[in-house]
Amino acid sequence: MTTYLLEGREVDIWNEELSYYHSRSIAEYIRENLLRLEEKGIDPFSEIVGKEKEKELVKNALLSGSSILFRGRKGYGKTTFAKAIAKLLPEKILAIKGCKINDDPVNPVCFSCRKKLESGVVELEWVKPRFVRICGDPMMTTRQLIGGISLQKIREGYDLDSPEVFTPGRILKANRGIAYVDELGAIPSALQTLLHELLEEKQVTTPEGDIIPMRIDLIFLASTNPANYRGVSDVKEPLLDRMEEIEIGPPNSVEEEIEIAMRNSNEWLRESVVMPEWHAKTLSRVVMLARSGEVRLPDRIEVEPSCRATIKVFDHVMASALRRKHRAVMISDYGVNGEKYDFSNVLLGLRGRMRLEFQAEKFEEVVSVLVNDALEITCSEYFSKMQKEMSRLAVELGKRGEINVYTDFTDFYEILPGCECEKVSALEFMLESLARCAEVAERVGDGIYAYSPG
Numbered sequence: 444m445t446t447y448l449l450e451g452r453e454v455d456i457w458n459e460e461l462s463y464y465h466s467r468s469i470a471e472y473i474r475e476n477l478l479r480l481e482e483k484g485i486d487p488f489s490e491i492v493g494k495e496k497e498k499e500l501v502k503n504a505l506l507s508g509s510s511i512l513f514r515g516r517k518g519y520g521k522t523t524f525a526k527a528i529a530k531l532l533p534e535k536i537l538a539i540k541g542c543k544i545n546d547d548p549v550n551p552v553c554f555s556c557r558k559k560l561e562s563g564v565v566e567l568e569w570v571k572p573r574f575v576r577i578c579g580d581p582m583m584t585t586r587q588l589i590g591g592i593s594l595q596k597i598r599e600g601y602d603l604d605s606p607e608v609f610t611p612g613r614i615l616k617a618n619r620g621i622a623y624v625d626e627l628g629a630i631p632s633a634l635q636t637l638l639h640e641l642l643e644e645k646q647v648t649t650p651e652g653d654i655i656p657m658r659i660d661l662i663f664l665a666s667t668n669p670a671n672y673r674g675v676s677d678v679k680e681p682l683l684d685r686m687e688e689i690e691i692g693p694p695n696s697v698e699e700e701i702e703i704a705m706r707n708s709n710e711w712l713r714e715s716v717v718m719p720e721w722h723a724k725t726l727s728r729v730v731m732l733a734r735s736g737e738v739r740l741p742d743r744i745e746v747e748p749s750c751r752a753t754i755k756v757f758d759h760v761m762a763s764a765l766r767r768k769h770r771a772v773m774i775s776d777y778g779v780n781g782e783k784y785d786f787s788n789v790l791l792g793l794r795g796r797m798r799l800e801f802q803a804e805k806f807e808e809v810v811s812v813l814v815n816d817a818l819e820i821t822c823s824e825y826f827s828k829m830q831k832e833m834s835r836l837a838v839e840l841g842k843r844g845e846i847n848v849y850t851d852f853t854d855f856y857e858i859l860p861g862c863e864c865e866k867v868s869a870l871e872f873m874l875e876s877l878a879r880c881a882e883v884a885e886r887v888g889d890g891i892y893a894y895s896p897g
């Protein structure tokens with residue numbers, strides 16, 4: 444009989460209060476939490492926008508305790524998905540006190556805990572199950588991933604098989620938790636083979652041919668880029684064979700793209716200035732057009748901008764609005780010089796997140812085409828949605844010859860869409876639509892439009 448101590452007191456670990464927190468596999472906890480949320484009609488992955496089908500696939504894979512490989516390009520939510528899954532881990536579990544891998548009190552894996560169990564008295568502690576994120580790296584060593592022998596301890600006089608001598612690697616640290624390997628394909632193939640052996644056979648074979656049993660229990664998640672993308676080597680067959688592959692692609696609609704950007708853009712900026720719908724749509728479309736391959740550009744886009752680009756474009760444009768004391772984003776916030784058309788803030792968000800195939804010097808030109816096309820699309824959307832208001836505005840512009848949106852917006856209050864703080868921005872966007880779709884206006888300065896028929 445083993446005596447268990449928790450917080451200095453002897454406890455019966457099989458009593459009702461404690462038995463839930465040990466001797467169960469991590470997949471069981473996850474399954475239970477998942478089903479509990481489903482029953483209540485709560486989306487367990489609410490931080491993920493869209494991806495309804497992918498969510499269903501993830502749920503099914505988790506229910507059977509399978510490992511998941513997210514495949515897709517950078518910036519479309521693979522890591523976010525893994526973190527969302529980690530929220531299904533239990534709040535706390537019981538582990539053997541001081542164990543580096545949160546060993547189970549009844550079925551410990553590590554040498555030192557097995558010794559403690561033999562001794563008859565085991566101290567316990569509450570721990571939070573770990574979410575261990577491992578960056579796939581071609582230079583990764585067995586020692587880093589699986590574990591290694593400490594020569595220092597041996598020099599200090601410890602026996603080779605004494606518990607102190609072994610230092611667990613990253614993957615063992617995820618025992619009774621989740622391991623997430625970012626860029627699994629980048630890990631050296633010999634290590635991938637070891638990883639497979641560890642997950643599948645619950646053992647590792649040393650270079651000398653010794654087999655070491657390691658009955659660790661974890662949910663294994665990983666991500667990888669599409670094969671051949673930027674020369675990243677791919678995941679090896681045996682590992683692929685034991686993982687469920689789920690494709691994570693770009694958002695499906697402009698609404699999803701906006702939602703992702705709004706949720707992840709800088710919170711302080713978002714509270715300080717308004718991003719009106721017309722600008723949110725336009726800026727999201729800039730990035731979506733860059734991905735679509737449908738726009739005629741001066742150079743081909745080799746690396747497409749991901750959601751990270753959209754998020755950053757939103758940030759920079761809102762930062763400009765804040766500094767210029769605009770209550771809502773204006774077209775001049777797309778750039779820095781405040782003049783007619785300058786898109787340098789949009790460029791700032793795209794630079795480094797989008798790459799041209801041949802002529803890097805054409806970057807600015809490419810951005811300009813994308814922004815103009817995006818403006819064109821959103822303007823024509825508003826132009827056809829608000830025909831009556833647009834013709835009233837056109838007539839008024841004809842009478843006045845020129846409208847300055849910053850000073851004249853109150854005259855047009857009732858025909859402008861959006862809330863009160865968006866009226867200036869709304870008037871500007873309507874005039875921009877007249878310029879692009881009806882050709883009766885011309886933007887002559889920051890927020891200033893002149894009547895120009897024909």
Ligand SMILES: Nc1ncnc2c1ncn2[C@@H]1O[C@H](COP(=O)(O)OP(=O)(O)O)[C@@H](O)[C@H]1O
Pocket residue numbers: 490491492493494516517518519520521522523524666703707750751754
């Ligand atoms: N579908 C999505 N739902 C919510 N956020 C998303 C989505 N796609 C991308 N993001 C956001 O984009 C950024 C990059 O996502 P991330 O998960 O790090 O991508 P990956 O791991 O695929 O490179 C994060 O801020 C993330 O919140």
Ligand SMILES: [Mg+2]
Pocket residue numbers: 518521522523625666
């Ligand atoms: Mg990632």
